Amino acid sequence: MIWLILLCFGEGPYGLVIHGGAGTIKKEQLGDGLEAQYRQVLQQALDAGYAKLQAGESSESASIATIMVLEDSSLFNAGRGAVFTHEGKNEFDASIMLGSGRAGACAAIRNVRNPILLAQAIMNKTPHVMLVGEGAQAFAVELGLKLEPDPYFFTERRWNQLQKAQEAPPDERWQKFGTVGVVALDQQGQLAAATSTGGLTNKRFGRVGDSPIIGAGTYCDNQTCGVSGTGQGEFFMRGVTAYDVSAMMTYLNDRVEVAAQKTIDKLTERGGSGGLIAMDAGGNVAMVMNTAGMYRGIQMSDGRKGVWIFKDENP
Ligand code: ASP
Secondary structure, three states: OHHHHHHHHOOOOOEEEEEEEEEOOOHHHHHHHHHHHHHHHHHHHHHHHHHHHHOOOOHHHHHHHHHHHHHHOOOOOOOOOOOOOOOOOOOEEEEEEEOOOOEEEEEEEOOEOOHHHHHHHHHHHOOOOEEEHHHHHHHHHHHOOOEOOHHHHOOHHHHHHHHHHHHOOHHHOOOOOOOEEEEEEOOOOOEEEEEEEOOOOOOOOOOOOOOOOEOOOEEEOOOOEEEEEEEOHHHHHHOOHHHHHHHHHHHHOOOHHHHHHHHHHHHHHOOOOEEEEEEEOOOOEEEEEOOOEEEEEEEEOOOOEEEEEEHHHOO
8 A cells, every 4th residue: 555655656756957057147148039048948958857757767867868958959068069178179078976876977078979978888888987088089989979070069159258268367268157967866766966068168288177077066975965066167176066065964964955055155255156956865956056147947746847047036
């Protein structure tokens, strides 16, 4: 009987929370057309992930499906539409971690259509956590992952951002966010978190950010929460930001919303900017930022849903 009740109603909610980057997102700058497009693609990404969860698939597969929609869209700084390096190239970082503790990541890769698939393959098909540069690239070829030529990733908007960044004063040359991330919770109560990015506009010398670094830009533990961050990666790396949320839950017994806010407060104190999404195994969600906005959304089996862009639009 109890089994039947559990089967009908589940043990708790399942669903997902996503982000598409945090930063100085201003309504006037976006314009109505672009704002509507962002909201639409965020919803498509939520739908893709939620459909997997609803069908009883794993949080891993929901996370991958979600990130692929965002990577394939030219609006976000991941896959197609990624920002440009100083030399005018697109270079990607991505990672995935499961609540069981397994993880995979790739950094400084080029021409791979969906970097998140490479991160997933590193987790599932190698004994390693992270592959970078040429080696990671060779592995992508060996796997037969879809590669695209440079023009596929090109967008005029990002190209103009590079020109602007190169003319800006030195301390403003690196600012452009738009990384994508997800935390999903499946019907089996397993969490997964994933992040994918082109990094920062005008990055140089093989710079790698926080997004592919487990503990910095991505973290996941079924006992605490899944986290994906976005913002100035150097601050997230120095603050071990994604893990910090989980650690506060473990050691201080904080709720996920409290831990996430404290972590962002720390980021602010240290002069960093950005935001993060987090979800615990009970389906409690946090979406926090110290920027003017963060593209974000949730879709949960208990009816919580929506997409938001500006900070003061919080649900
Ligand atoms: N955190 C990313 C990085 O530093 C950038 C972003 O979130 O947009 O590479």
